[in-house]
Amino acid sequence: MPTTRARVLVVLVLLLGCLTVTGPRPATAAPALPDSLWFDETALTVRDGRFTDGHGREVVLRGYNVSGETKLAENSGLPFASVADARKSATALRALGGGNTVRFLLSWAYAEPVRGQVDPAYLSAATAQIRAFLDAGIRVYPDFHQDLYSRHLFDADSWYTGDGAPKWAVEAGSYPDEFCGICLFWGQNITQNEAVKRASYDFWHNAHGLQDAFLTTAQTTMAYIRQNVSVAQFTSIVGFDPYNEPHAGVLDSGQTSRTWERDVLWPFYERFRARMDAAGWQDKPAFVEPNLFWNANLDFQKQEGGLLDAGRLGPRYVFNTHFYDQKAISGVFMWGKAQDGQYTGDFGTVRDRAGAAGTPAIVSEFGHPLAGPVSDKAPTVLKAMYQALDSRVKGASWWSDPTASGPVLSGSQWQWDIYHGRHHELMNGNPDKVLTAGDAWNDEDLSAVRLDDAGTPVLRQDPRLLDRVYPSATSGTTVAFTYEDRSRDGSTTLTWNPVPSSLPQVARLVGTGQYGLLLWRSNSGSAPTELHLPASFPTAATTVVSDLGTAYAPPSYTPAAPVAAAPEPGGTGSRRLLLTDRDSGVLHYALVTNGASAPSPELLTAARAELSAWAAGQ
Incomplete structure (x- = not known):
């Protein structure tokens, strides 16, 4: 659930049309997100x-x-x-x-x-x-x-x-x-x-x-x-x-x-x-x-x-x-x-x-x-x-x-x-x-x-x-992750992790594109899970299939959106995928790909059904 402070900040942004800043900011332009979403400014510990x-x-x-x-x-x-x-x-x-x-x-x-x-x-x-x-x-x-x-x-x-x-x-x-x-x-x-x-x-x-x-x-x-x-x-x-x-x-x-x-x-x-x-x-x-x-x-x-x-x-x-x-x-x-x-x-x-x-x-x-x-x-x-x-x-x-x-x-x-x-x-x-x-x-x-x-x-x-998809911050514990980058060795495309034939709709959705797949177990955290989106994953051509929801061209982040995209801190133009769960101890999955162009709702639904059945067996 979003914190009270986050809800208040969102209201202020909507009402005043400006960003309330409560602490020091980088010298470069900051993305238009509430202060509570500047996640990378938090201290890192072990x-x-x-x-x-x-x-x-x-x-x-x-x-x-x-x-x-x-x-x-x-x-x-x-x-x-x-x-x-x-x-x-x-x-x-x-x-x-x-x-x-x-x-x-x-x-x-x-x-x-x-x-x-x-x-x-x-x-x-x-x-x-x-x-x-x-x-x-x-x-x-x-x-x-x-x-x-x-x-x-x-x-x-x-x-x-x-x-x-x-x-x-x-x-x-x-x-x-x-x-x-x-x-x-x-x-x-x-x-x-x-x-x-x-x-x-x-x-x-x-x-x-x-x-x-x-x-x-x-x-x-x-x-x-x-x-x-x-x-x-x-x-x-x-x-x-x-x-x-x-x-x-x-x-x-x-x-x-x-x-x-x-x-x-x-x-x-x-x-x-x-x-x-x-x-x-x-x-x-x-x-x-x-x-x-x-x-x-x-x-x-x-x-x-x-x-x-x-x-x-x-x-x-x-x-x-x-x-x-x-x-x-x-x-x-x-x-x-x-x-x-x-x-x-x-x-x-x-x-x-x-x-x-x-x-x-x-x-x-x-x-x-x-x-x-x-x-x-x-x-x-x-x-x-x-x-x-x-x-x-x-x-x-x-x-x-x-x-x-x-x-x-x-x-x-x-x-x-x-x-x-x-x-x-x-x-x-x-x-x-x-x-x-x-x-x-x-x-x-x-x-x-x-x-x-x-x-x-x-x-x-x-x-x-x-420039790879990777889970930069996981709200819970990472269970498994893989990324098929389809990088090249000369003119040869290196595909070492193809989607198996037992998941035909997922394979159809991914096609010859790149994909990443994250499995994680939630911990009731207030901040979403973040995956880095490479430049090869423009928001308008990115597909996400998750138990949290499906999206082609994920929307901009709001606390209510389970699947969304947002800039990464620093104003460099890099972006992140945000996945928000509101539970604890639940196994979640998310596939992100730049494969199919404008996939149909039916394909997204079918791929989600396959992935849900696969994840349930893990």
Whole structure:
């Protein structure tokens, strides 16, 4: 039922023809909805192993890493050259990429260029760019990023580079000259480059007070952000990722990767958690990553871990991991393309580990090269990864076993860099090695976006793959979800989850279009369930079939409408489907598709009857 406040606001809107605003609003134009429908402004917490908003809804975070530009020197460790570029990127990320969340990269090297002196200009610029995303209705979780510990470990003529720690932190140690030997991939430096290994070891053991310095800078940064965003904006900052891809570097005698996590990594996270509390972030979780190689899909690379000895993590921690298909990237260990269900086992392991820890999971990095010898695998690899985020059941089995899906996973694709192919990076400060192509960092090329010649953001991947239907907020508990994106691999349409022949009217309604299907159990919440509507689902051509009702071209939202459409927050033009139930403990379903054009009432009724019978059997 709508709250009394909601009913009053609706009356005021009707009588006065204006919107009553009771709190801070983004700088961009807001959609004409009552304040009580600005759902995404509620704070996010962890409850019962799920992300939960202020209305008690289960929330899914989907988006991108912003961005690998932070690894470069050309913009002084910031994701963008200007706030204007940040706004442009945020609008495109919401409208083209379908994201509601970003992992926002920060640089320790630029935050603390001189030991003990945090640079206020860097914090100010970074916070202004964060605000651009918050203003676009996008949730943010910052990340002090590092790869290979620091760029300052590497020689000017090196084949590789790093990012993370400042120059003074490298100068504090006595590290051997960096050398990786026969390394075909930059990641091999993690385990083969003695300089990287020894510097990482020093950080984890707080040699030279390095960890203390980092934690102090992190606390100062968090306090600065807290003090320089509005109260409403701060509610949309969902947490902090303390450290990217942690690895021991060198294990102590008798130590294993698991005991390293227990005795070294977890105490660091507890220290970081205390700094979050001191900075005013006590109600936000730390997005903690296990040992980098705990879920590698190459046996010789896999290491025991997954924070197995940390106990129950929630609600002050989130299980945060990455996944790249190293077999596919190698070009040797996986021939051909990814298939239906390729990663359901890998992502199922993530679900299981988070479930055992009593907290949600987020896959804060995943992706695949978009250029080079293995780039032909990207369309299928990325489709399979998104499929595994949506459900732990492969498409061929989903309709017969949907309740085995598990929770819908949150995730941030690597990466969203509007400067792709337009960089001017002096690699390791070398004026004779100016990098302009790709991501301008260790030959990577993974950005989903670029600027065209007119300076307009455009996607580098199939929009049907990236801009997806997903349940951004579920009023109750998600039972199962699937999305058939019909993305392309060249000229081939990839259909891994066709509607079964046992549901002929549903199949007729969907046709060759895209579709998403959500099953959820209600919890008497006052706010509706929300699904993101991609640009390929214009309201006028969207069909919804639900036990709550059917609609072709869903109407604009009113509290009385069980099926409706509305803008998403931020004024970017993105939209959402709103499904309102008024019960508790009831299993509901909703199919949303852009298949049939102007379906008849008879077809909608027949499809609803089929789906109702199917759902009753679950």
